[in-house]
Amino acid sequence: MSSVMTEAPHRAASPADDPDPVVRLSGAVASLGGRPVLRGVDLTVRRGEVVALLGANGSGKSTTVKTVIGSVGLDQGGLELFGTPYPKFRDWRRIGYVPQRTTAASGVPATVREVVSTGRLPQHRMLPFRRRDRQAVDRALTAVGMLDRAEDSVAALSGGQHQRVLIARALVGTPDLLIMDEPMAGVDMASQQVLADTLRTEVARGAAVLLVLHELGPLEPLIDRAVVLRDGCVAHDGPPPPAAGQHALPGHDHVHPHADYSHADAPHPNTPHPNAPHPNAPHPNASQAGEHHLTNTPGLLA
Amino acid sequence: MTEMLSYDFMQRALIAAVLVGITAPAVGIYLVQRRQSLMGDGIGHVALTGVGLGFLFQSNPVWMALLVCVAGAVVMELVRARGNKQGDIALAMLFYGGMACGKMLVSVSAQSSGGSGSLDSYLWGSILTVSPTDLVTIAVLGVVVIAFTLGLRRQLFAICQDEEFARVTGIPVRLLNLLLAVTAAVTVTVAMRVVGVLLVSALMVVPVAAAQQLTRSFAATQAAAIGLGVVVSLAGVTGSYRADLPPGPAIVLLAIAVFALLSAVAAPLARRRHRHAAPAGPQVCDVVLPKQGGTTTDRGPAASQGLAQ
Numbered sequence: 370m371s372s373v374m375t376e377a378p379h380r381a382a383s384p385a386d387d388p389d390p391v392v393r394l395s396g397a398v399a400s401l402g403g404r405p406v407l408r409g410v411d412l413t414v415r416r417g418e419v420v421a422l423l424g425a426n427g428s429g430k431s432t433t434v435k436t437v438i439g440s441v442g443l444d445q446g447g448l449e450l451f452g453t454p455y456p457k458f459r460d461w462r463r464i465g466y467v468p469q470r471t472t473a474a475s476g477v478p479a480t481v482r483e484v485v486s487t488g489r490l491p492q493h494r495m496l497p498f499r500r501r502d503r504q505a506v507d508r509a510l511t512a513v514g515m516l517d518r519a520e521d522s523v524a525a526l527s528g529g530q531h532q533r534v535l536i537a538r539a540l541v542g543t544p545d546l547l548i549m550d551e552p553m554a555g556v557d558m559a560s561q562q563v564l565a566d567t568l569r570t571e572v573a574r575g576a577a578v579l580l581v582l583h584e585l586g587p588l589e590p591l592i593d594r595a596v597v598l599r600d601g602c603v604a605h606d607g608p609p610p611p612a613a614g615q616h617a618l619p620g621h622d623h624v625h626p627h628a629d630y631s632h633a634d635a636p637h638p639n640t641p642h643p644n645a646p647h648p649n650a651p652h653p654n655a656s657q658a659g660e661h662h663l664t665n666t667p668g669l670l671a
Numbered sequence: 672m673t674e675m676l677s678y679d680f681m682q683r684a685l686i687a688a689v690l691v692g693i694t695a696p697a698v699g700i701y702l703v704q705r706r707q708s709l710m711g712d713g714i715g716h717v718a719l720t721g722v723g724l725g726f727l728f729q730s731n732p733v734w735m736a737l738l739v740c741v742a743g744a745v746v747m748e749l750v751r752a753r754g755n756k757q758g759d760i761a762l763a764m765l766f767y768g769g770m771a772c773g774k775m776l777v778s779v780s781a782q783s784s785g786g787s788g789s790l791d792s793y794l795w796g797s798i799l800t801v802s803p804t805d806l807v808t809i810a811v812l813g814v815v816v817i818a819f820t821l822g823l824r825r826q827l828f829a830i831c832q833d834e835e836f837a838r839v840t841g842i843p844v845r846l847l848n849l850l851l852a853v854t855a856a857v858t859v860t861v862a863m864r865v866v867g868v869l870l871v872s873a874l875m876v877v878p879v880a881a882a883q884q885l886t887r888s889f890a891a892t893q894a895a896a897i898g899l900g901v902v903v904s905l906a907g908v909t910g911s912y913r914a915d916l917p918p919g920p921a922i923v924l925l926a927i928a929v930f931a932l933l934s935a936v937a938a939p940l941a942r943r944r945h946r947h948a949a950p951a952g953p954q955v956c957d958v959v960l961p962k963q964g965g966t967t968t969d970r971g972p973a974a975s976q977g978l979a980q
Binding site (some may be wrong): 435442461464466468476478479482487488494498600 | 700701704705706708729761825826828829831832833835837839840841842879883886887888889890892
C-alpha cells in the first residue's frame, strides 16, 4: 500500500495548477448520528476529470459524496464548489446528482417524465415549464434510451431502467459536474452498457465526473484517477489500482446484488486484502447460506 | 334540490364542502407521496388543544386551533427532518398529549364558565352550523392553501419525491418543508368544521388513495383526487341533509366506498389497457418446455416422481 501511496499522480496538472477545481474538499471531518465517518478526507476533482471513489462498505464513500452536495454537514474542514466556498455556492445548475438507487417507491405514482423534469428545476425555477425544458427532458431520455417509456410509471421499471431514469434526471440540466453514487449497483448488463456509453458522451462534452464505485468494472477505461477510502481516510489517490486478480483468487467471494454481475475481471480496490485467504480455505465472509446448502443436501437425500 | 339551496346554512355548508374537498386532497397528496399519510391525523389531535384553549379564553376556537396546529406541525417537521430515531416516540407524545390536553382544557373551561361550547362539534364536525364569519375564514385559508399547493407543485413534487436530489437543484428545501407542514396545519383547521378533527386525515388521504388506483402520473392523481374530494364532500353534505345523517362520517364513508369501487375495477382496467397496448403479446413466454426425456434437469421431488412413473 505504501508504494502505491508514494506514487505521483499520473496527471501533470497538480491541484496547485488549477486555481478553481470543480470540487475541493479539504480535511473533511463528518459524522452520522454522532459516529465519526470521515476523518480528514481531501478530495479534488478538476475540470473534465473522471474521479472514482473506491473503498469497502462503511469506508465513507457515500458520506464523502453527501458532504460534497451538502446533505451531510462538515464538522471540520472546507468545501469549495467551482471555486466558491460552499455557503456562498448558488450555481446548482452546474451539478447533476445521481443518488444511490433505493427500492423504496414513493406513495403516489409518478411518470418517468415527471421524475426527469425535476432535474430541470434549477433552469426554470419559479417560472413555468417551457418548451425548451420539455425538449431538454426528451434529449436526456433519448440519451439513456428511455424516451419510449416517458409516460410510464416509474414503479413499473426494472432496476436498471430506474437507474437510467435517475441519470437522465441528472443530465437534463447539462451539468458541468456529474456526481454518481454506485451507478452500477444492481443494474443489468444492458443498462450498464447504456450507462457507460452515456458517461463517455458526457466526458467527451467536457463534464467532470465524481463516481462512487464498489469496483471499477466496465467504467475502468474512463477513469482518470481513483481515490480509495479506508475507515474515513484517503488510503490512495492516484491512478486506478491495477487489475490485480484478488477477485480471481479461489475462495474470494463477494455477495453482489445481482447474480449476473461480472466481477471476474474487476480489481479489488484495496490491493492487499485485509483477510487474505488461503487459496483452499473457505473465505471467512463466504455465504453462510451456501455452506448450509452444501452440507444439508446430502442429509436430505439420505 | 332548489329547496335545499334556498337555505342560507345549506349554501354555506356546500361552499365549505367544496373548499375542503379541494384543499384536503391538494395537500394530502404530498403527505401520501412522502409516506406521511397519518400526519394530518396527528395535527388533528393537536388541534384539540387549540380548541380547548379557545374555550378557556373565550376566543374563537378555530383561530386558536390554527395557532396550535401550526406550532405542532412545525415541531413534527423538525423531528422528521432530523431523522431522529426517537422521532416516532416524540410524535406519539405530541399526538396523545394534544388530545388529552384538549379534553382537559374544555372540561376546565366548562366548569369555570358554565359549559359553553361543545367539544363534539369539533371532534366530528358540524358543517351545518358554519356561520358567515366561519365561511370567510375558511375561504381565505382555503385560497392560500390552493395557491401554495398548486402554484409550487413542481417544487413540492421534487422535495417529496427525492429530498436529497431536490436540495442539489438549489430549491429551498427546508423552507418548503416547513411551509408544507404549515399548509397541512391550515388545511386541518379548515376541514375541522366540516368532517371534525378525528376524520380530517381521511379527506386528505382517501381521495388520493382512490385516485391512484387508476392513474400513472402525479399530475393526473392530483387532479383526480381533488375532483373526487369535491364530489364526495358535496354528495356527503347533500345526503346528510336528505337522510338526516351526520355529514362528516357520511363524507368519509362515501370516499372509502369510492376507493373500494376504484380498486375493484383497477385490475380489470389495467389488463384491458395492456391488451390494447400489445395485441401481439409477448411470445417469449409461450416457449414449450420438453415434458420428458433425460435433457430436463432435476427440478425437485415432483419432477423425480414424474420421471419414475
